Amino acid sequence: MHKKPTIGILGGMGPRAGLDLFEAVLDNTRATADQEHIPTLLFSASHVPDRTTFLLGPRIDSAPPDSGLPDPALPDPAPPMSEALVRLARAGATVAAVACNTAHAEPIFRRVQEHVSLNAPELTLLHMIQETVRTIRAAPDATSSAPNATSSGRAPKIGVLATAGTYQLRLYDDALERAGFTPLLPDARIREKHLFPAIYDPEFGIKAVSSPVTDRAREAVTISIEHLLDKGAERVILGCTELPLAMDGHHALHPYVINPTQAVARALVRATCPERLQPRTEHLRPHQHPNPC
Amino acid sequence: MHKKPTIGILGGMGPRAGLDLFEAVLDNTRATADQEHIPTLLFSASHVPDRTTFLLGPRIDSAPPDSGLPDPALPDPAPPMSEALVRLARAGATVAAVACNTAHAEPIFRRVQEHVSLNAPELTLLHMIQETVRTIRAAPDATSSAPNATSSGRAPKIGVLATAGTYQLRLYDDALERAGFTPLLPDARIREKHLFPAIYDPEFGIKAVSSPVTDRAREAVTISIEHLLDKGAERVILGCTELPLAMDGHHALHPYVINPTQAVARALVRATCPERLQPRTEHLRPHQHPNPC
Numbered sequence: 001m002h003k004k005p006t007i008g009i010l011g012g013m014g015p016r017a018g019l020d021l022f023e024a025v026l027d028n029t030r031a032t033a034d035q036e037h038i039p040t041l042l043f044s045a046s047h048v049p050d051r052t053t054f055l056l057g058p059r060i061d062s063a064p065p066d067s068g069l070p071d072p073a074l075p076d077p078a079p080p081m082s083e084a085l086v087r088l089a090r091a092g093a094t095v096a097a098v099a100c101n102t103a104h105a106e107p108i109f110r111r112v113q114e115h116v117s118l119n120a121p122e123l124t125l126l127h128m129i130q131e132t133v134r135t136i137r138a139a140p141d142a143t144s145s146a147p148n149a150t151s152s153g154r155a156p157k158i159g160v161l162a163t164a165g166t167y168q169l170r171l172y173d174d175a176l177e178r179a180g181f182t183p184l185l186p187d188a189r190i191r192e193k194h195l196f197p198a199i200y201d202p203e204f205g206i207k208a209v210s211s212p213v214t215d216r217a218r219e220a221v222t223i224s225i226e227h228l229l230d231k232g233a234e235r236v237i238l239g240c241t242e243l244p245l246a247m248d249g250h251h252a253l254h255p256y257v258i259n260p261t262q263a264v265a266r267a268l269v270r271a272t273c274p275e276r277l278q279p280r281t282e283h284l285r286p287h288q289h290p291n292p293c
Numbered sequence: 294m295h296k297k298p299t300i301g302i303l304g305g306m307g308p309r310a311g312l313d314l315f316e317a318v319l320d321n322t323r324a325t326a327d328q329e330h331i332p333t334l335l336f337s338a339s340h341v342p343d344r345t346t347f348l349l350g351p352r353i354d355s356a357p358p359d360s361g362l363p364d365p366a367l368p369d370p371a372p373p374m375s376e377a378l379v380r381l382a383r384a385g386a387t388v389a390a391v392a393c394n395t396a397h398a399e400p401i402f403r404r405v406q407e408h409v410s411l412n413a414p415e416l417t418l419l420h421m422i423q424e425t426v427r428t429i430r431a432a433p434d435a436t437s438s439a440p441n442a443t444s445s446g447r448a449p450k451i452g453v454l455a456t457a458g459t460y461q462l463r464l465y466d467d468a469l470e471r472a473g474f475t476p477l478l479p480d481a482r483i484r485e486k487h488l489f490p491a492i493y494d495p496e497f498g499i500k501a502v503s504s505p506v507t508d509r510a511r512e513a514v515t516i517s518i519e520h521l522l523d524k525g526a527e528r529v530i531l532g533c534t535e536l537p538l539a540m541d542g543h544h545a546l547h548p549y550v551i552n553p554t555q556a557v558a559r560a561l562v563r564a565t566c567p568e569r570l571q572p573r574t575e576h577l578r579p580h581q582h583p584n585p586c
Contacts, residue, residue, distance in 0.1 A: 004340070015319050015330045019312060022337070023504075026308050032501050037308045037339035043384070044315070046330035047297070091336070091384040208325050211316075 004039065005272035008093025008123065010084050012044035013051065013077075013100035014207045017241035017261075019044070021099040024265030028278045038273050041093045045084040049075035051102035052165035078108050082115035089120035095271040097126040097264045101162060101239050104129045105169035124271060128264040132237060133175045135263040139280075155182040158258075159228030161195060161221070162239035172239050184233045186224055194220040194227075199242050206242035213246045221246040225253050297332060298565035301386025301416065303377050305337035306344065306370075306393035307500045310534035310554075312337070314392040317558030321571045331566050334386045338377040342368035344395035345458035371401050375408035382413035388564040390419040390557045394455060394532050397422045398462035417564060421557040425530060426468045428556040432573075448475040451551075452521030454488060454514070455532035465532050477526045479517055487513040487520075492535050499535035506539045514539040518546050 007025060011018010022042050031037045054074050081103060088096055103109060104127060116125050136158060158181045160172045167173075173183040186195055198220035202208050206217050221243055228236045237258045238244050244259045269277045300318060304311010315335050324330045347367050374396060381389055396402060397420060409418050429451060451474045453465040460466075466476040479488055491513035495501050499510050514536055521529045530551045531537050537552045562570045 012327065012330065012332065014327045015324065016316075019315055019319070022312055022335070023309075026312070027504060031308065032495055034305065034307045034339055034341075034343065034500065037305065037337070039305065039339050040335075040337040041384075042315070042333075042335040042337070044330070044333040044335070046327055046332055048327075050327065087384045091334075091380045202325055207327065211320060 003092065003094050003122070006092045006094050007038055007040040007268045007272055008085070008088035008091075008096030009040065009042040009099055009268075010045060010081060010088065010096060011042055011099045012046040013048055013098075013103060014210075014242055015044070015046060016210055016245065017099040018042045020241060020245065021097065021261050021265055024259075024261050025268055028262070028266050028269050029273075029276050030278050031276065036276065038269065038276065039092070041088050041091050043084045043088050045080060048077045048080045048084070048103075051077050051100060051105070051108060052163050055102070055105055055107065055165040056168055077103060078111040078115075081108070082112045082119075085112065085116050085123065085125065086120045089116070089123040093123060095124045095126065095268060097128055097131075097268055099128075099241055099261065099264075101128065101171065101241060101260060102165040102169075105165060105171055107169070126264055126267050126271065128260050129171055129175050131267040132172075132239075132258060132260040132263040133179045133181075135266070136181070136235060136237075136258060137179055155180055156234050157182045157184045157232050159184045159186075159225070159231070159233030159236035160239050161186065161224050161228070161236060161243055163199060164191075164196065166239055167191075172237055184228055184231055186227055190224055190227045195224045198224070198246065199240055206245055210242070210245050213248070218246045222251075222253065225257060229253075229256060296385065296387050296415070299385045299387050300331055300333040300561045300565055301378070301381035301389030302333065302335040302392055302561075303338060303374060303381065303389060304335055304392045305339040306341055306391075306396060307503075307535055308337070308339060309503055309538065310392040311335045313534060313538065314390065314554050314558055317552075317554050318561055321555070321559050321562050322566075322569050323571050324569065329569065331562065331569065332385070334381050334384050336377045336381050338373060341370045341373045341377070341396075344370050344393060344398070344401060345456050348395070348398055348400065348458040349461055370396065371404040371408075374401070375405045375412075378405065378409050378416065378418065379413045382409070382416040386416060388417045388419065388561060390421055390424075390561055392421075392534055392554065392557075394421065394464065394534060394553060395458040395462075398458060398464055400462070419557055419560050419564065421553050422464055422468050424560040425465075425532075425551060425553040425556040426472045426474075428559070429474070429528060429530075429551060430472055448473055449527050450475045450477045450525050452477045452479075452518075452524070452526030452529035453532050454479065454517050454521070454529060454536055456492060457484075457489065459532055460484075465530055477521055477524055479520055483517055483520045488517045491517070491539065492533055499538055503535070503538050506541070511539045515544075515546065518550060522546075522549060 009018050009021050029037055054077055158176050160183055176183040198217045199205055204214040204216040206213050225236050235258050244261055302311050302314050322330055347370055451469050453476055469476040491510045492498055497507040497509040499506050518529050528551050537554055
């Protein structure tokens, strides 16, 4: 039986990540009536254990285990992720994506892909990291209009803001290098003082307070982006699904950031209803409140 | 087997209605870490035919058919809604709600309920209209602090803003009367000139342009609310899922409006994880951009 093209989104890592990806799908779909949108199934699987803790141990600033492999005693996010994707497929999803950067780390995602291809072989599972790098490569002007653009033929530098887990597992580094870019990471001081607290701080971090994001978290994200631009980045990947939430609105840094949520949203539309793909305008979704109050 | 409490949301009517209900669920859940949120499945079933067209015929301002029953030649939203809810149940949803007011009209919703109770008897299907009226009744001060509050014992007047389908089918009227309230509807002039265009206009209506909602739609919704308050309403129900989208931010009329999306979101949390229900603060979700820019 030919199944109706249906988008599947595995969210819940963090709470608004799936919602944000779904919103990006809507924003990237050309439609003027309800029925012109693409049927979408979102499973916000909030019960999936923390990905960074699994990869690096309970302390986010700790070194990875000596073996380089996750501690087998830590709760493993791969089985519930796999099961949730199979459930999405059984409910009708034909093409799916996982709205979480860290979950794409090899020790987690490889097992998820294996489980899905065995138990829901009809489901196409996209890879957000690969779609993001593809987006940077596909835009001919992606690395020419930036303040640090190089025309010397050297590998363009692409900044990466992410969680400790994503860094340790070289999630974006490897994908960028394979595509001919030089990954650029923030200095330890910026990570510890601004970036990680912006994501994780229980008082003002985006995981704890996201509606609205606190000024303190917004500022910390801005400082982290500026830092990478100062270091020579031509573009900065917001490589954790919480980070774009701090960039809502007409943010001055919009032109220099790459939002993986937008990249994979466009890939989902392209893979299901390519004729409905909205022409590309900007990386982040439109400002919700354009009037200066 | 005891299934893990999981929220199901049938959305897609319009495109952002399900997303908005899911966001309301998150806002009404007490949680500081990903894993404290309630697993949620959202099916944005954009393929469901228009509910108002089915109920009233192709022209939104047309009279209902003489028989009072829907035209059998019009595409029927009940079968795809029913099928989508069964799919949500099979994917793990234990308590579900439909993020569309008009879909709760008797000629549609009764058949959906019958299909679900036959094919997914383990799924508890909430009724958004009944939850909304329950919310107004449950709040002891719901009808005392409003500008038109009456203490004379007369049935308090509750305004209703909705689609033509919702009005014709007396969706809120009957539920309000049964609960001891007097429903108050906008005059025909306000409906035709402001309310229906705010929802349906292909140029500036909320169904066509919602990110952000146009100033013209916002203004039309405000005029419609003011009109009902002028007529003596103590509260105004925003009885179409598009309408609350026009009320984002610190809107002066917030204290007088009842948002069915919030009412049913709270009912979903209560029915799955009552210990996680956020104390009630306001009807609409918090302002996304509190700073005056």
